[in-house]
Amino acid sequence: MQITSVGHAGFHIQTEAGSILCDPWVTPTYFASWVPFPDNTELDWDALGNCDYLYVSHLHKDHFDPKNLIAHVNKDATVLLPDYPVPDLKRELEKLGFHKFFETEDSVKHTVSGPKGDLDIMIIALRAPADGPIGDSGLVVSDGETTCFNMNDARPVDLDPLTDAFGKVDIHLLQYSGAIWYPMVYDIPKGTKRNFGKQKRQRGMDRCRNYISQVDAAWVVPSAGPPVFLDDDLRYLNDDHGDEGNIFPDQITFLEQMRINGNDRGLLMIPGSAVELRGSEKVALTHPIPDADVDKIFSNKAEYIEKMAQKMAPVIAAQKATWAPAEGEPLLDGLKAKFEPIMAQSDLICDGIGYPVGLVMGEETVVLDFPKRIVREPIDGEGKYRYGFRIAPELVRTVLRDDEPDWVNTIFLSTRFTAWRIGGYNEFLYTFFKCLTDERIAYADGWFAEAHDDSASIELGGYEIQRRCPHLKADLSKFGVVDGTNLTCDLHGWQWDLETGRCKTSKGHELRTSKLS
Known part of the structure; x- marks a missing residue:
């Protein structure tokens, strides 16, 4: 088996039974904020796209790149489709011309048969509203000799089906870096923000090492991040200036974290790097450029990012030119039409949010009054809202114009906004923003309403708690x-x-717990 990095969470898996192209992302996304790092635009995308199978883990735009899929990927490729409750991913791929689908069952081993032979696969599908835009997934592939677990940025809660079906994993590809807007966008003191960032950074790497320990693969490839931010307004987000609170550490940082914790099985891969495996034996690891130049990407990171910024400036400018104008009719009517029908269908989510939320868009403020299920103007004397967002009006006008079903996958991941909150994170609020269709909100509201079995208990740290x-x-x-x-x-x-x-x-989300005597 030969595995080639194509950037970010993307890989090309070559076997004697066929090739699988996974999450091929090239085009700057999230309002031109995120770009793959290191640069992957020079890869031979026509050759990579001439694949037998396509796997797109979920609809986040750093995994699902319509422009690249249309231009370069074979439409006769068989799509390995995750088992999602809402079929948005399949619909979007069908719109692009893909027509052959192998529909998997969550966490079940399947055999896919093609003219070149058979492959064993499993797709672990995460189906909670918090997982991607209604879903995230990881792919397991075995050619009978080598087993690869491409976890990308999924967070499986149960890996037993994987180990039961495949046994030893030879190579594990997984996210280790940040992929969120927290805490950078929050209106909090700089020192507090840095402390929150340090905690977020370390938790992400700790979680990754936890997964590495559970899977116990022979080799580990840190992937699925970080992106690079090339727009002048966002360059401060890059981890290239010694900020210990930066949540976007690069591959070198995580490989060092692995070594500090006694694990030297990590492999550095950049776009175009290829590792050849026979079972757990690493036959070869090659890079598309000399090793010294690979080192310079990370040792002279700010310089490398500056060159990328100059190269990609016309692409980013062209994307910005497609945004809706900042000026126009008041946004209240458009937001009422978008949000109120969704509010009317989502009692549990609206009640879970529990208070009005403010949207400040330039000179206009609109209130999402979740308790009353309405979108309205501010009321005199209402004071500061417990949760609020300051968003440039052109971004809001763009998502309304495009009838976007998911603000998380557009505005929020762009980091082109600021936020404030009084109290803790509200999962219901962000779930609402990613479920702006009848189908999505019905599923999410039902998911939260469904009773989950918490009768099993464990002992941990001197307490008996639900498992x-x-x-x-x-x-x-x-x-x-x-x-x-x-x-x-x-x-x-x-x-x-x-x-x-x-x-x-x-x-909410209380834990059943009692102290052991």
């Missing part, structure tokens, strides 16, 4: 970390007070 995390049902015997009376689930960094069961991260 499954109240957030996304991770197994706390694997992901739970106790520090005094504080429990952290390493999967997403959520925390609970073990004395009371109170969730410290978000409203």
Whole structure:
């Protein structure tokens, strides 16, 4: 098996039974904010796209790149489709001309047969509303000799089906770096923001090392990040100036983290790097440029980013030119038409948000009044809203013009906004913003309403607690970390007070807990 990095979470997996192209992202996205790092524009995308199978893990635009898929990827390729409850991914791929789908069952081993032979695959599908835009997934591939687990930026809660079906994993590809807007966009003091960033950075790497330990593959490739920010307004987000609170550490940083913790099985891959494996034996690892030049990408990172910025400036400018104008009719009517029908269908989510949310868009402020299920103008004397966003009006006009179903996958991941909040993170609020269709909101509201079995218990740190995390049902015997009376689930960094069961991260989500005598 030969595995070639094509940038970010993207890989080309070549076997004697056929080739699989995974998550081929090239085009700057999220309002021209995110760009693959290192540069992958010089790869032979026509050759890479002449594949037998295509795997797109989910609809986030740093995985699903319509422009690249249309221009370069074979439309007769068989799409390995995750088992999602809402078929948006399949619909979007069909719009691009893909017509052959192998529909998998979540966490079940399948054999795909082609003219060149058979491959065993499994797609672990994550289906909670918090997972991508209604779904995220990881792909397992075995050619009978070598097994690859491409976890990209998925966060599986149960890896037992993988190990039960495939046994030893030979190479593990997974995210280690940030892919979020927190804490950079929040209106909080600089020192506080740096401390939150340090915690976020370390939690992400700790979570990654936890997965590495669980999978116990022969080789590990840090991937699925970080992006690079090339727009002048966003260059401060890059981890190229010694900011210990930066949440976007690069591959070199994580490989060093692995070594510090006694693991020297990490492999550095950049776009065009290829590793050849026979089982767990690494036959060769080659880079598209001399090793010394690979080192310079990371040792002279600011200089490399500056050259990328100059190269990509026309592309970013062209994308900005497609945005809607900042001026126009008041936004209130458009937001009412977009949000109120969704609010009317989502009692549990609206009640979970529980308060009005402010949207400040230039000179205009609009209130999303979730308790009353309406979008309205501010009321005199209303004061500061517990949760609010300041967003440039051209971004809001663009997503309304394009009828975007997901603000998380457009505005929020762009980091081109600021936010404030009083109290903890509200998962219901961000779920609402990614579920702006009838189908999505019905699924999300039903998911939250569904009763989950928390009857199983474990002992951890002197307490008896429910085994499954109240957030996304991770197994706390694997992901739970106790520090005094504080429990952290390493999967997403959520925390609970073990004395009371109170969730410290978000409203609701109480933990069943009792102190052992």
